[in-house]
Amino acid sequence: MLAAYAAWTCDDALITFRCVRNWLAGDGLGFNPGDRVESFSNFLFVVLLAPCELVGADLFTAANVLGIAATACQLALLVWLLARCDMPLVVIAFAAALLATDRVAVVWATGGLETAVHGALVLAVLALQLEQPQRIRTLAGLHVALAASRPEGIVFAIVWFAHLAITRRTNELRRALNWFLPLVALVLAARLLYYGELLANPYRAKVDGVHTLEFGPGYALAFLRRMGLYGVAALASVPLVVLAARGWRGGGRVRAPLVLATAMLVVQLAAVIASGGDYMTDFRLLAPVVGTYYVAVACLAALAWRSRTLALVALATFTAGHAYRQLAPAPVFATAPPPAEHKQILTIARDQANQFARALATFTQPGDAVLADWAGYMAYGHQLRVVDATGLVSTHIARDFYVRPADERLPGHARWPTIEFMRRERFAVIFPKLNTRPPEDPEIDEHSPDRRRDYPFLHVTIFVGDGRYLRFFTALDADELARRATHARVCFRPAFGALTCIPPAAAPAPH
Numbered sequence: 001m002l003a004a005y006a007a008w009t010c011d012d013a014l015i016t017f018r019c020v021r022n023w024l025a026g027d028g029l030g031f032n033p034g035d036r037v038e039s040f041s042n043f044l045f046v047v048l049l050a051p052c053e054l055v056g057a058d059l060f061t062a063a064n065v066l067g068i069a070a071t072a073c074q075l076a077l078l079v080w081l082l083a084r085c086d087m088p089l090v091v092i093a094f095a096a097a098l099l100a101t102d103r104v105a106v107v108w109a110t111g112g113l114e115t116a117v118h119g120a121l122v123l124a125v126l127a128l129q130l131e132q133p134q135r136i137r138t139l140a141g142l143h144v145a146l147a148a149s150r151p152e153g154i155v156f157a158i159v160w161f162a163h164l165a166i167t168r169r170t171n172e173l174r175r176a177l178n179w180f181l182p183l184v185a186l187v188l189a190a191r192l193l194y195y196g197e198l199l200a201n202p203y204r205a206k207v208d209g210v211h212t213l214e215f216g217p218g219y220a221l222a223f224l225r226r227m228g229l230y231g232v233a234a235l236a237s238v239p240l241v242v243l244a245a246r247g248w249r250g251g252g253r254v255r256a257p258l259v260l261a262t263a264m265l266v267v268q269l270a271a272v273i274a275s276g277g278d279y280m281t282d283f284r285l286l287a288p289v290v291g292t293y294y295v296a297v298a299c300l301a302a303l304a305w306r307s308r309t310l311a312l313v314a315l316a317t318f319t320a321g322h323a324y325r326q327l328a329p330a331p332v333f334a335t336a337p338p339p340a341e342h343k344q345i346l347t348i349a350r351d352q353a354n355q356f357a358r359a360l361a362t363f364t365q366p367g368d369a370v371l372a373d374w375a376g377y378m379a380y381g382h383q384l385r386v387v388d389a390t391g392l393v394s395t396h397i398a399r400d401f402y403v404r405p406a407d408e409r410l411p412g413h414a415r416w417p418t419i420e421f422m423r424r425e426r427f428a429v430i431f432p433k434l435n436t437r438p439p440e441d442p443e444i445d446e447h448s449p450d451r452r453r454d455y456p457f458l459h460v461t462i463f464v465g466d467g468r469y470l471r472f473f474t475a476l477d478a479d480e481l482a483r484r485a486t487h488a489r490v491c492f493r494p495a496f497g498a499l500t501c502i503p504p505a506a507a508p509a510p511h
Contacts, residue, residue, distance in 0.1 A: 003071060003109035007064045008347045011376035013112025015393070016040050017059045018380055020049045029194070031375075031393040032385045038191065039393035041200040044149040045114035060112060060350055067116035071109035074120045074291040075099055081127045081295065085253045087302045094315060095298035099291060103326045107343065108287040115287045118149040123291035125156055126264060129163060130257055136172055140179035147184060150288065151203045152271035154184070159263045205391040205401070206275055206414055258299035261292050348377045357381030359434050359470040362488045363462055368428035371417060378432060389431065391415045419456065422475055430457060430473035437461075437469060439491035439499060458492045 019031055019040050027033035029046075040046060045066075052062035078099055082092045099105055108115040125142050128135060143160060146153030157180060164173040188198055197204065268289045286293065297318050304314035356378055360370070369385045372378040375393060379386035387394055390413040391401040401415035422430055439461035444452055457473040460481065464470050474481070474492075481490055482502050491501040 003068050003106050006106060007068075007110040008343070009060050009064070009110070009112040009350070010346045011348050011374055012346075013060075013063055014348060014353060014376035014380040015388075016042060016046060016049065016112075016114075017063075020046055020053050020059065024050060024053050031379065031388075033383060035385075035393075035395065036195050037393055037395055038195045038197065038200045039202065039388075041151050041202045042114040042118075042149060043200075044145055045117060048117065063112040064110040067109045067111065067113070070116040070120040071105060074105070074116070074123050077120070077123045077127050078291055078294060078298075081123075081130065081257065082298050084131055085257055085299075085302075087254070087298060088305050091298050091301045091305060094301060094318075095294045098297065098318065098322050099294045101326070102290060102294075102322065104282045104286050105290045108283060114149055115283060118146070118153060118288045119291055121146050121149060121153070122156060122264065122289055123295070125160070126257070126260055126292055126295065129160060129260065133164075133169070133172065136175045137179055140176060140183060143180055144183045144187065148187060151200055152268070152275060153288075155267045155271045156264060159260060159267055162263070163260060201394070201397070202392040203275065205394075205397050254299045254302045257295055258303075261296040261299065264292050265289055265296065353377040353380035356432075356434055359462075359464045359468070360384065360429065360432070362464050362470065363460075363484060363490070364428055365484070369425055370429040371422060371425075371427045371431065372429075373431055387417075387425070387427075389413075389417055391417075416451070419454070422457070426475045428474055428476055430475065432470060432472035434464070434468055434470055436467055437471060439469070439493075439501065442493065442496075442499075443471060443473075444495045453495065455495060458494055460490060460492045462488045462490055464488065 015031060019029060022031070022033055023029045023046070025033075028036060030037050031039035045063075048066060049059060049062060053059060075096060079092055079096050082095060105116075105119075108119075110116075121142060125139065125146065128139055128142065133139075139160065143154075143157045146156055161173060161176060164176060191200075192198055195201075269285060272284045301311065301314045301318065304310040353376075357380065360378075360382060364370070364384055366384075369387065370378065371387050371389055373389040375386055375388035391397040394400060397415065400421035401417055403414055404416050443459045444455070455473055457475055458478065458481070460470075460472055460474050462470045476484075478492065478500070481492055484490065485502040485504045487504060489501060489503050491499055493499045
């Protein structure tokens with residue numbers, strides 16, 4: 001109910017939506033018609049959304065319904081697994097209540113992304129691995145689905161193989177490898193044949209040529225801080241660690257889920273940090289394993305259950321940490337927006353993309369290319385070629401996008417387009433915006449970042465009605481702008497230069 005009430009759609013979700021539409025329209029499985037670039041990193045979610053598009057369902061709604069359903073499945077799996085592990089009813093109810101009210105689970109149940117589906121798969125793998133480890137083919141299929149859900153999903157197979165090896169299930173380990181490796185090889189071969197790459201493009205854009213160790217320590221520290229392991233919560237956690245060590249030999253059915261859940265949390269943390277991550281710790285690190293995290297919490301609480309005093313300390317500790325993360329989520333870096341503000345920045349209203357598409361139509365022509373730093377909603381609702389400014393949907397990342405300096409990149413995306421790339425591609429629209437700033441208000445002034453002050457491009461402002469203006473840089477020259485001024489008043493200026501306005505015969509009058 002909380003997730004349905006707070007449902008929202010993230011800008012990145014519209015990248016997936018556009019790929020789904022192109023695929024089913026026969027324009028290829030990519031962001032731009034005809035481009036063989038795997039511009040998404042969630043192939044499984046693309047497959048799940050495809051039937052919804054085929055029957056004419058609204059993808060905004062369909063994606064959020066899938067996320068809410070997957071979150072409900074996580075809750076049901078959590079209760080089922082803890083009950084199978086013979087945990088006290090109070091502990092089961094406690095862990096379920098924490099998951100059901102966790103801000104991370106609630107926020108990322110929607111958003112239009114694959115996060116909740118991925119999290120449900122992670123918890124399903126954990127539950128099946130514990131309760132029915134002999135179902136090798138099913139587990140292999142789930143692990144392949146995890147790898148297709150998000151790039152880092154493949155690391156959970158390491159935990160599976162290690163578990164089989166440590167418990168000396170040699171035959172089952174051999175079967176697991178015989179099923180899993182060919183299936184993964186088949187997926188990678190299909191990707192290589194169609195896209196010419198083994199890795200999804202957004203993943204490559206994050207890791208190619210980027211020194212992830214610059215980011216890793218600060219990212220991990222921020223994650224621990226967001227988890228409430230500083231201050232009072234950190235001190236209160238100490239006796240639980242001691243308790244877990246003391247009760248290890250007598251842990252009974254609690255020991256295996258605690259070990260496996262902890263291993264999954266560790267490999268998730270390592271995989272995301274190794275791939276560079278970003279400043280969305282909740283989304284990258286915790287949301288995919290939030291159900292698994294509460295399995296570990298329940299195990300620690302169950303270990304404490306033999307002593308009522310220690311049990312009360314355990315419940316109070318986890319409740320305090322839970323409340324800390326709900327009420328006071330800290331930004332990862334001083335320059336990063338707070339989580340609530342960041343979510344608001346990323347949220348895309350249902351008709352926002354359509355409004356932007358209509359604004360682009362006042363100036364653009366078929367065959368034009370757009371360079372956008374919000375490629376999700378700026379590319380939705382039209383068929384113009386759109387290149388994301390961070391290289392996520394681009395064919396030549398290393399050639400066309402430079403690695404930003406650490407002080408400019410952290411937090412933020414690793415890459416930014418070169419001026420040579422913008423010139424060579426002759427983008428008609430570069431970094432478009434739709435706002436109420438009139439043409440008299442210059443885009444570049446003495447306060448602009450250095451990289452923008454050096455742009456050798458004209459800045460264009462077009463009135464599009466309702467008091468709003470479409471503003472963008474362009475690689476087109478003044479003569480081409482004049483030829484296009486047929487339906488709207490086109491104003492342009494070079495950096496720090498004079499403003500020129502061309503009134504068309506039938507331009508709408510600003511009001």
